[in-house]
Amino acid sequence: MLATLGVLAIIASFAVSTINIVLSAAAIRRRDDRLVQTVRYGLYSNFFFLAAALICLLGALYRTDLQVFYVVNHSSATTDPFYKLTSLWAGSSGSYLFWNFLNAAFTALYVFMNRHRPKGEMPYSFLVLAIIAAFFSFIGAFFHDAQPFRTLSEPMAIGRGLNPLLLHWAMIIHPPILYVGYVSFSIPFAIAMGGLLAGRLDADWLKTIRRWSLFSWFFLGTGICLGMKWAYEELGWGGYWAWDPVENASFMPWLFCTAFIHSIIVQERRGMLKLWNVVLMHLTYHFTLLGTWITRSGILDGPHSFANAEFGIPFIIFIIISAGVYLAIIVDRRHVLVSEAKLESLTSKETGFLLNNLVLLLIALMIFAAVMTEPVTKWINSYDPSVEVIIRKQAWYNSYVVPFGLLVFFLMGLGPLLSWRRTTLKGFYNSILWPLSAGVAGVFAAPFLYAYFKPGLSYGQLLGDNTGGCITVGIVVLVFTGTLQELYRGYRARRTGFPQESPWRSGVLFIVRNKRRYVGYIVHIGLAIMFLGFSGRAVEENTKLTFFMQKPTLSMQARSGKDISGLVFADGNVVPEKTGDAGRENNARFAVVYGSETGVGDKQYWRGYTLEARRLVLEPEFPQRNLNAGIRTPNVEARIHLRGDFILHKGDETLGVLTSWRTFHPQVDPGSAAMQGSQPSSHPAIHNLWLEDYYVQLGSILDLNKDKNPDLERIMRNINYAPNEEAWRAAVDQLPESVEITARVWLNPLIKLVWIGAVFLGLSTLLIIIPAGEKKNFTI
Amino acid sequence: MNIKIQFSILFAALIGAVYFFSAGDEQSGQLSAMPRYQLHEYLEKNDAGDIASGQMVLVMGNIKPGTIKLKGETAEFEITLNNKSMPVYYDGQDGIPDTFKPGAQALLEGKMGKSGIFKAHKIQTKCASKYSQDTVQ
Numbered sequence: 001m002l003a004t005l006g007v008l009a010i011i012a013s014f015a016v017s018t019i020n021i022v023l024s025a026a027a028i029r030r031r032d033d034r035l036v037q038t039v040r041y042g043l044y045s046n047f048f049f050l051a052a053a054l055i056c057l058l059g060a061l062y063r064t065d066l067q068v069f070y071v072v073n074h075s076s077a078t079t080d081p082f083y084k085l086t087s088l089w090a091g092s093s094g095s096y097l098f099w100n101f102l103n104a105a106f107t108a109l110y111v112f113m114n115r116h117r118p119k120g121e122m123p124y125s126f127l128v129l130a131i132i133a134a135f136f137s138f139i140g141a142f143f144h145d146a147q148p149f150r151t152l153s154e155p156m157a158i159g160r161g162l163n164p165l166l167l168h169w170a171m172i173i174h175p176p177i178l179y180v181g182y183v184s185f186s187i188p189f190a191i192a193m194g195g196l197l198a199g200r201l202d203a204d205w206l207k208t209i210r211r212w213s214l215f216s217w218f219f220l221g222t223g224i225c226l227g228m229k230w231a232y233e234e235l236g237w238g239g240y241w242a243w244d245p246v247e248n249a250s251f252m253p254w255l256f257c258t259a260f261i262h263s264i265i266v267q268e269r270r271g272m273l274k275l276w277n278v279v280l281m282h283l284t285y286h287f288t289l290l291g292t293w294i295t296r297s298g299i300l301d302g303p304h305s306f307a308n309a310e311f312g313i314p315f316i317i318f319i320i321i322s323a324g325v326y327l328a329i330i331v332d333r334r335h336v337l338v339s340e341a342k343l344e345s346l347t348s349k350e351t352g353f354l355l356n357n358l359v360l361l362l363i364a365l366m367i368f369a370a371v372m373t374e375p376v377t378k379w380i381n382s383y384d385p386s387v388e389v390i391i392r393k394q395a396w397y398n399s400y401v402v403p404f405g406l407l408v409f410f411l412m413g414l415g416p417l418l419s420w421r422r423t424t425l426k427g428f429y430n431s432i433l434w435p436l437s438a439g440v441a442g443v444f445a446a447p448f449l450y451a452y453f454k455p456g457l458s459y460g461q462l463l464g465d466n467t468g469g470c471i472t473v474g475i476v477v478l479v480f481t482g483t484l485q486e487l488y489r490g491y492r493a494r495r496t497g498f499p500q501e502s503p504w505r506s507g508v509l510f511i512v513r514n515k516r517r518y519v520g521y522i523v524h525i526g527l528a529i530m531f532l533g534f535s536g537r538a539v540e541e542n543t544k545l546t547f548f549m550q551k552p553t554l555s556m557q558a559r560s561g562k563d564i565s566g567l568v569f570a571d572g573n574v575v576p577e578k579t580g581d582a583g584r585e586n587n588a589r590f591a592v593v594y595g596s597e598t599g600v601g602d603k604q605y606w607r608g609y610t611l612e613a614r615r616l617v618l619e620p621e622f623p624q625r626n627l628n629a630g631i632r633t634p635n636v637e638a639r640i641h642l643r644g645d646f647i648l649h650k651g652d653e654t655l656g657v658l659t660s661w662r663t664f665h666p667q668v669d670p671g672s673a674a675m676q677g678s679q680p681s682s683h684p685a686i687h688n689l690w691l692e693d694y695y696v697q698l699g700s701i702l703d704l705n706k707d708k709n710p711d712l713e714r715i716m717r718n719i720n721y722a723p724n725e726e727a728w729r730a731a732v733d734q735l736p737e738s739v740e741i742t743a744r745v746w747l748n749p750l751i752k753l754v755w756i757g758a759v760f761l762g763l764s765t766l767l768i769i770i771p772a773g774e775k776k777n778f779t780i
Numbered sequence: 781m782n783i784k785i786q787f788s789i790l791f792a793a794l795i796g797a798v799y800f801f802s803a804g805d806e807q808s809g810q811l812s813a814m815p816r817y818q819l820h821e822y823l824e825k826n827d828a829g830d831i832a833s834g835q836m837v838l839v840m841g842n843i844k845p846g847t848i849k850l851k852g853e854t855a856e857f858e859i860t861l862n863n864k865s866m867p868v869y870y871d872g873q874d875g876i877p878d879t880f881k882p883g884a885q886a887l888l889e890g891k892m893g894k895s896g897i898f899k900a901h902k903i904q905t906k907c908a909s910k911y912s913q914d915t916v917q
Binding site: 351389 | 794795851
């Protein structure tokens with residue numbers, strides 16, 4: 001029922017969007033204000049239809065309607081209610097609906113905020129938005145892999161549940177925030193194109209477009225940072241950025257928009273770069289579409305993109321046509337985009353902005369070329385097999401993209417020091433003297449910082465092996481010094497202008513009164529902090545440590561038995577607990593603890609730290625719902641944890657307990673409710689030290705007697721679900737006598753600065769976005 | 781001199797300088813680009829002697845069920861595609877991925893060893909999981 005309503009809502013959304021296109025075109029042609037008003041209602045109703053569709057899907061997910069295919073694939077009755085709702089974006093079609101909905105929501109917001117505007121100005125941007133909405137709903141209505149409401153003739157027996165990798169706080173907020181960033185770019189784009197078509201490119205237009213693009217830029221950037229945090233804390237490979245195509249897909253529009261929000265300042269101040277700005281907005285928007293396409297079309301074989309989608313072809317056709325048509329419009333209207341001023345000097349702010357823009361563009365295009373290497377060579381290969389399919393590896397990005405990133409970062413440090421129009425050579429020299437000298441000093445001081453992480457290496461080795469890192473540190477110093485110098489200059493100017501003001505008041509007001517400029521510099525500081533964090537990668541290290549452990553003997557069981565709920569040992573046998581609580585009793589479980597006879601674990605010394613492997617705990621976990629209801633959990637709903645408890649020491653001091661585990665999530669066949677296999681997920685443990693993270697991930701477990709890795713998950717399932725005592729004993733006998741466990745360990749220097757810088761960056765951007773300070777009256 | 785020309789020279793000089801230094805930085809021993817073959821393609825080319833011995837490549841295939849032997853962080857298994865199969869030894873450099881399972885699609889990075897066993901340094905696996913697919917099978 002809900003599913004049928006959902007389908008109807010999507011079809012209605014397509015219908016109303018098509019009507020919106022016709023009506024807004026007619027409104028433009030006839031200059032009819034009443035038609036504009038009708039389109040407004042049309043755009044609102046598209047939002048309501050898609051909201052209805054979204055509510056239908058959420059309802060089906062919440063009620064675990066196992067007749068809906070999407071629910072079967074991404075949720076289950078035992079999924080936590082909160083995660084049931086977040087499964088909205090766990091699959092391709094659900095997230096596509098969410099995407100479409102957000103687009104309609106932003107469109108409605110834009111229409112609402114401009115409700116008092118003269119109607120004659122609006123139909124052009126309405127037309128642009130209606131075309132986007134109609135296309136999205138067209139795909140949603142007619143392509144079954146973009147349609148989360150497909151139903152099965154009979155309800156399935158059980159749901160597959162949420163992909164275990166998505167069970168993480170950052171994964172709950174990362175997709176919606178990223179989507180907001182992606183999707184909301186259609187608004188500044190529509191404003192840009194609408195203004196261009198209407199021939200209205202005044203200061204008001206500029207301001208509106210600037211605010212919206214900053215908003216989208218903020219969300220896209222925040223979404224990317226949250227993705228990094230998730231990757232770091234959940235995936236267990238020690239890092240946060242791998243130049244994965246999906247990451248690149250979101251990074252490219254971010255780069256274009258970064259260029260845009262800077263060059264728009266030049267247009268505002270000097271009336272220059274008008275054509276360039278419109279082109280940048282065009283690129284930003286079409287790269288958000290392209291990013292969606294790269295992620296969803298299945299053209300890449302990357303492990304974390306969605307599977308092949310049928311709508312890949314129409315989607316890319318739409319992108320190409322849209323990009324072509326709007327480019328033609330820009331070319332056609334280039335006469336209204338003529339520059340009002342010319343570049344006057346190489347040592348001017350304009351030059352700085354332009355250089356920065358060009359390098360950002362270059363980086364984005366380099367990444368694009370690298371991402372497209374695989375699909376393009378694959379396509380050529382299908383016609384001419386002698387051409388090999390080539391994949392660009394991470395090393396390529398690190399070798400080529402990162403240095404250009406440093407160049408942008410360097411220009412970011414210089415930009416604020418330059419003046420508009422022209423800087424006299426003396427003034428230029430005075431401005432850059434201190435920051436540049438400090439930066440150079442920073443490069444040569446960096447090895448002293450790195451010496452902390454790599455003791456024993458000579459100064460020359462530290463400088464020579466980590467040149468990139470040292471240069472980064474130098475530029476960070478330059479950015480800091482330059483920004484502080486500019487902030488101080490701003491403060492001095494305020495003091496001179498308002499000598500009667502208290503110093504504190506001046507200190508606040510010089511920033512508030514010129515918020516965009518000075519808070520903009522503070523945004524730069526946030527980025528510099530992140531870059532300092534990135535520079536830690538230069539001295540990152542990782543290794544594998546192995547530890548010996550034994551199967552519990554009676555004496556060990558007595559010691560460790562109490563540590564685990566639901567485990568009591570008697571006479572050398574493991575028996576389930578009895579608690580008197582029906583739920584727990586019915587869900588009594590067997591856990592097994594490996595350790596050492598003495599209770600002190602095997603220890604390994606590495607890079608100044610000693611890691612002790614205290615215990616390896618093998619235990620099942622049952623869903624809370626079953627515990628509450630007192631129902632015995634079937635095998636297909638039980639997860640098996642392999643948990644390593646490590647203790648981190650430095651010298652005699654114990655720093656803390658690090659618990660890393662691997663969980664085996666059952667995968668079921670929804671029709672028969674039989675278990676098909678399982679999907680493991682890794683959970684690293686991270687110990688935060690001031691300057692570095694000690695990052696541990698439990699790796700493989702080797703049976704030392706049989707010299708191969710035992711299938712501990714299966715053994716634990718056999719023990720917990722043995723039909724009789726004989727089977728139980730047979731299963732227990734399969735437990736290895738002694739094991740060697742591997743811990744994969746990373747020392748990640750300065751990584752905390754990445755997160756601190758990201759928070760700083762986000763908060764300071766928010767300060768610019770919120771409509772306070774500067775001039776009060778604003779319109780969006 | 782015209783400011784546009786000055787600007788172009790400045791831009792070109794900056795890009796050139798960075799490119800010069802970045803190109804010089806590519807010596808970490810990791811390859812920045814690699815050819816990628818389907819398993820059967822790779823075996824054909826290898827048999828024909830079209831692939832230099834010791835050349836690092838990417839090979840795509842599916843992990844053959846029943847052939848996996850895990851020992852610590854290392855793995856021995858076979859990959860298969862289009863009725864061809866090839867034994868693989870993975871040195872465990874990055875550990876065994878969570879999605880490493882029978883039937884999973886694997887992208888191996890490595891080179892052919894002397895004994896006809898492919899030595900893999902890196903494995904990317906994409907499980908034939910139902911999670912990412914929305915289509916009825």
